[in-house]
Amino acid sequence: MTARRPANRRTTLGLALLAGLFLLAFLGPHLAPWHWDETDFTAFREPPSARHWLGTTQSGRDMFALTLRGLQKSLVIGLLVAVLSTALAAVVGMTAGFLGGWADRLLMWGVDLLLVLPSILIVAVLSPALRGHWLGIVLLLALFGWMITARMVRAMTLSLREREYVRAARFLGVGNVRVVLRHILPHLSSLLIADAAINVSVAIIAESGLAYLGFGVRPPDLSLGTLIADGWGSAHAYPWLFGSAAGALVLVVLAVNLLGDGLRDALDPELRGARP
Amino acid sequence: MGRYLLRRLATYAVLTVVAASLAYLVAAGSLRPRDAVRNHTGGTPAAVEAELARLNLHDDVPLPERYLTWASGVVRGDFGETVQGEPVTGELWRRLGVSLRLLSAGSVLGFAGGVALGVYAAARRGHTPDRVIGGGAFALLAVPVFVLAVFLQLGAARLNEMTGLQLVEWVGESSPGAADGTFGALGGFGDRIRHLLLPTLAVALAQLAVYCRYQRATMLDVLGADYVRTARAKGLRRRHALLRHGLRTAVVPLTTYFAYTAGLVLLTGMFVEKIFGWHGLGEWVVDSITRGDVNVVAAANCVAAVAVLLAGLFSDVLRAVLDPRVRVHPR
Numbered sequence: 001m002t003a004r005r006p007a008n009r010r011t012t013l014g015l016a017l018l019a020g021l022f023l024l025a026f027l028g029p030h031l032a033p034w035h036w037d038e039t040d041f042t043a044f045r046e047p048p049s050a051r052h053w054l055g056t057t058q059s060g061r062d063m064f065a066l067t068l069r070g071l072q073k074s075l076v077i078g079l080l081v082a083v084l085s086t087a088l089a090a091v092v093g094m095t096a097g098f099l100g101g102w103a104d105r106l107l108m109w110g111v112d113l114l115l116v117l118p119s120i121l122i123v124a125v126l127s128p129a130l131r132g133h134w135l136g137i138v139l140l141l142a143l144f145g146w147m148i149t150a151r152m153v154r155a156m157t158l159s160l161r162e163r164e165y166v167r168a169a170r171f172l173g174v175g176n177v178r179v180v181l182r183h184i185l186p187h188l189s190s191l192l193i194a195d196a197a198i199n200v201s202v203a204i205i206a207e208s209g210l211a212y213l214g215f216g217v218r219p220p221d222l223s224l225g226t227l228i229a230d231g232w233g234s235a236h237a238y239p240w241l242f243g244s245a246a247g248a249l250v251l252v253v254l255a256v257n258l259l260g261d262g263l264r265d266a267l268d269p270e271l272r273g274a275r276p
Numbered sequence: 277m278g279r280y281l282l283r284r285l286a287t288y289a290v291l292t293v294v295a296a297s298l299a300y301l302v303a304a305g306s307l308r309p310r311d312a313v314r315n316h317t318g319g320t321p322a323a324v325e326a327e328l329a330r331l332n333l334h335d336d337v338p339l340p341e342r343y344l345t346w347a348s349g350v351v352r353g354d355f356g357e358t359v360q361g362e363p364v365t366g367e368l369w370r371r372l373g374v375s376l377r378l379l380s381a382g383s384v385l386g387f388a389g390g391v392a393l394g395v396y397a398a399a400r401r402g403h404t405p406d407r408v409i410g411g412g413a414f415a416l417l418a419v420p421v422f423v424l425a426v427f428l429q430l431g432a433a434r435l436n437e438m439t440g441l442q443l444v445e446w447v448g449e450s451s452p453g454a455a456d457g458t459f460g461a462l463g464g465f466g467d468r469i470r471h472l473l474l475p476t477l478a479v480a481l482a483q484l485a486v487y488c489r490y491q492r493a494t495m496l497d498v499l500g501a502d503y504v505r506t507a508r509a510k511g512l513r514r515r516h517a518l519l520r521h522g523l524r525t526a527v528v529p530l531t532t533y534f535a536y537t538a539g540l541v542l543l544t545g546m547f548v549e550k551i552f553g554w555h556g557l558g559e560w561v562v563d564s565i566t567r568g569d570v571n572v573v574a575a576a577n578c579v580a581a582v583a584v585l586l587a588g589l590f591s592d593v594l595r596a597v598l599d600p601r602v603r604v605h606p607r
Contacts, residue, residue: 254418
C-alpha cells in the first residue's frame, strides 16, 4: 500500500489544481472587474495593479480577463479532444485486436501511416480551410491524436481475447459486440481513463502551439497560444503579457499531467513507463 | 539480421511513399496559393492564371493530374518551384543544413542527458536525487518549447546585463562580419557557438525530460532482474553490474521510441527556428503554409516522412545490435 500513496497524492493534487483552474476559468470572469473584449482607454501596457490584476495589453485590454478567456478555450478544447481521440482509439484498437486477421493488419497499417505523417503539419495545412473555428480544430486534433493509444488498446485486447471467460462467452454463442462491451471494455477502462487524462495535456499543448504559429484559433477569438504569441516579442519589456498566459498554460498542463500520471500509477501499476 | 532489416526497410519505404503522397494531396487540396502568386507577379489576372498553371498549382487542373505531375518530378529529384518561381530543391537542401546545425547538438545532448539522469535517478530510487530529478523532469514536461525558449531568452538577457558583455546571442545563426574581426575565422566560429548556445539548450531540454522519465521506468524494471543479481553475486560492483548488464537491456525499449521522437524533433525545430530567428526548414514550412505554397509544404512533408523512416530504421538497427534475441528470432 505504501507504494500507492504517492500516486494517490499526485492524483488528488492534480484534481484539486484542475478543479481550481476550472472554477477560475468559468467563475472568474463574473468576479473580475473587466470583460475580456472591453478596452480601457486610460491604461495601455500598464503593469499589474489593483485596477487591472494582471496588467493591460498595448490596446488597453485587461490581461486577467483575457487569460481567463484563453484558459476556458484551452480547457474545453483539451477535454473534447481527449474524449474524442480516446474513444476513437478504443474503437479502432478493440476492433483490430478482437477481429484479428486482415482487419487487424489494415487498421494497424493505417495507424502506422498516420504516425509517419507529420500530424501537426497536416493539421496546420488543413487549418486555413477551417477559418479558425475552434470546433474544427478539435476534430482535427482528435483525428490525429489517437494512434499510440490505439496500439496499446490493441495489444491489451489481444491478450484479453484469449482469457478463459472471454472464450467461454464466445463458445456460448454471445455476439462479438456484446463480448467486447461486457468482457473486454471493462478491463481496458483504467488504461483508457489514464490515457485520456494524458491526451488532455497533449491536446492543450498542441492547440496552443498551433495557435502560437497562427494555425489555430484566430482573432477576434483567442486561446492561451495566441496570447503567448502576442506577448513573447515584448516579454523583456512587458513581462506580464507573456507571463500570465504562459503561466496559465504551464499550470493547466502540470495539473493534467499530475492527474494522468497519478491515475496511471494508481489504476495500473503494470503500465508504469509504458508511455513517457 | 540482414533479412529482418530488409523487410523492415521495405515496409517503411511503402509507408513513406504513401504518407508523402497523402501529404501532397492534403496540401494541394486545401492550400490557396493564388494570392501569393498575384502578389509576386503583380500582373494581369491572365498572367496570374498562367503562372499558376506553370507552377502546377492551378485549381482548374484536376487533383490527380497535379499529383502525377508533382510525383514524376519528385522521382527525378525535382520538387517544383516556390510561388516566387525559385526551385524548391536547392533551397530545401540549404534549409535542411541550417536545421541540422540547429537541432543535432541539442538532440544528442537531450538524449544523452536524459538517459544519464534517468539511470542515475533509478539507481537512487526514493532518495533525494531521484526526487529532485523526477520533480524537475515533471515540471519541464509541463513547459511547452515555445514557452521554454522565451524563458531562456529572458534568462540570457539578464545574464548579459549582469556581466555587461554580449555573452549569449539569441537572434539568427551568426552576426554579420564576425569572421572579419581580430580573431579571423576563429572569431567567426566562436560567434556561431555563441548563437547556438541558447537554441541548443532549448532543443535539449525539450527532449531531456521525456527520455529521463522513460529511461528511469525501464531501468527500474531491469534493476530487479535476475541477471543483474547474478552479476552482483559474481562479485561485480553495483555500478559495473548496473551499467554493463542493466543499462544495455534498459536502453532497448528506448530505441523503439526513437522513431516517434523524430517527429517531436521536427516540431521542436518549427518553434525554435521561429523564436530564435534561424532560417531553417521549420520556419520555411510555417511561412509557406501561410502563403499557400503547396510545393514547399509537400517537399517538407517528404523530408519529414523520410526523417521518420530513417529514425525507424536506425532504431531497428540499434535494437538488433543491442538485443541478440532480435537477430536470432526476427519478428
